[in-house]
Amino acid sequence: MQNGEADVEVLRLLDSVGRRGFAFAWQMLRNHDDALDAVQASMMAAWRNRKRLRPGPELRGWFYRVLRNRCIDVMRSRRVQRAAPLEVDPPDRGASDPAHDAARREELDRLRRVLRQMPDEMREIVLLRDFHDLSYAEIAGVLDIPTGTVMSRLHRARSTLREQMLAKE
Amino acid sequence: MNACDVVQEKLSAYLDGELTQQDGQKVDVHLRECDRCRRVFEDFRRLRADVKDLEYPEPSEAEWSSVMAGFTFKATRGLGWLLWIGAAAVLVGYGIYAFATDETVKAFERVAVLALLLGVVLVFLTVLAERLKSYGHDKYKDVEK
Numbered sequence: 001m002q003n004g005e006a007d008v009e010v011l012r013l014l015d016s017v018g019r020r021g022f023a024f025a026w027q028m029l030r031n032h033d034d035a036l037d038a039v040q041a042s043m044m045a046a047w048r049n050r051k052r053l054r055p056g057p058e059l060r061g062w063f064y065r066v067l068r069n070r071c072i073d074v075m076r077s078r079r080v081q082r083a084a085p086l087e088v089d090p091p092d093r094g095a096s097d098p099a100h101d102a103a104r105r106e107e108l109d110r111l112r113r114v115l116r117q118m119p120d121e122m123r124e125i126v127l128l129r130d131f132h133d134l135s136y137a138e139i140a141g142v143l144d145i146p147t148g149t150v151m152s153r154l155h156r157a158r159s160t161l162r163e164q165m166l167a168k169e
Numbered sequence: 170m171n172a173c174d175v176v177q178e179k180l181s182a183y184l185d186g187e188l189t190q191q192d193g194q195k196v197d198v199h200l201r202e203c204d205r206c207r208r209v210f211e212d213f214r215r216l217r218a219d220v221k222d223l224e225y226p227e228p229s230e231a232e233w234s235s236v237m238a239g240f241t242f243k244a245t246r247g248l249g250w251l252l253w254i255g256a257a258a259v260l261v262g263y264g265i266y267a268f269a270t271d272e273t274v275k276a277f278e279r280v281a282v283l284a285l286l287l288g289v290v291l292v293f294l295t296v297l298a299e300r301l302k303s304y305g306h307d308k309y310k311d312v313e314k
Contacts, residue, residue, distance in 0.1 A: 131220050151182050
C-alpha cells in the first residue's frame with residue numbers, strides 16, 4: 001500500500017475509533033472538554049506512531065491504552081473525581097412508543113447508576129468489553145494484564161453487576 | 170465446589186466465545202440441563218445487550234470536524250513540503266548552472282560566488298546532520314509540550 005493510501009486508511013480508522021474513544025474518555029473523566037482534549041491528544045500520538053501500528057485491532061488497542069493513560073493523568077493533575085455526579089441526559093431519539101420508551105429509558109438509567117456505583121476496575125472492564133466491544137486480548141493490552149485476568153475480572157464484574165441489578169428490581 | 174459453581178465461573182467467557190471448544194461444550198451441555206445456570210446466563214446476555222445500548226455524550230459535528238481537520242492538514246503537509254523542496258532544488262540548481270556557464274561574468278567572480286554558495290550549503294548540511302543525529306537519540310521527542 002502506498003504511503004498516501006495507508007495514511008488515508010489510518011485517518012478513516014482514527015475517525016471511527018476516536019468517536020468511540022470519546023465515550024470512553026467521558027466515562028472516565030465525566031467532562032466534555034477534558035474528554036475531547038484527551039481524545040485529540042491520543043489521536044495525535046496514534047498519528048505519530050502510525051508507521052509501526054497495523055491498522056485494525058492493533059491500532060484500536062494501542063489507542064485505547066494511550067487514551068486511558070492520558071485520562072488517568074488528567075484525573076491526577078486536575079483531581080477529577082471519577083464518581084463526580086455530572087451525568088448528562090442521554091439524547092432523545094424520538095418516541096415511537098412513549099410507554100415502552102419510557103420503561104426502557106428507566107431500565108437503562110438504572111443500569112447506568114449501578115455501573116457508576118461499581119468499583120472503577122469493574123466498571124471499566126465491563127464497558128471495554130460490552131460497550132466498546134474490545135476483545136479479551138485487546139482489553140489485556142489496554143489494562144496491561146494477562147488475558148486470564150481479563151476473564152476472571154470480567155466474570156466478577158458481570159456477577160456483581162447482575163447481583164446489584166437484581167437487588168434493585 | 171459443585172458443577173453449577175464450576176460452570177458459572179465460565180459463563181462470562183462462554184458468552185463472549187472465549188472458552189476453548191472443549192470447555193464450551195461442557196458449559197453447553199450443562200446449560201441444557203440446568204435451569205438455574207441458564208437463568209444466570211440469560212441475565213448476563215441481557216446485561217451485555219443493555220450495556221451496548223447505553224448512550225453517552227458525543228462530540229458535536231463541529232467539534233469533531235475541527236479535530237479531524239488537524240489530521241487532514243498533517244496528512245497533506247508532507248506532500249506540500251516534498252513539492253516545495255523539489256521545486257526549490259530544481260530552480261536553485263538551474264540558477265547555479267546558468268550562472269556558472271555565463272560567459273558575461275568574469276571567471277574569478279563566478280568561482281567566488283560558487284564558493285560562497287558551497288560554503289552556505291555545507292554549513293546548512295552540517296547543522297542538519299547534527300540536528301537529525303540528536304533527534305534520533307532524544308528519548309523525550311514524543312513528549313507533548
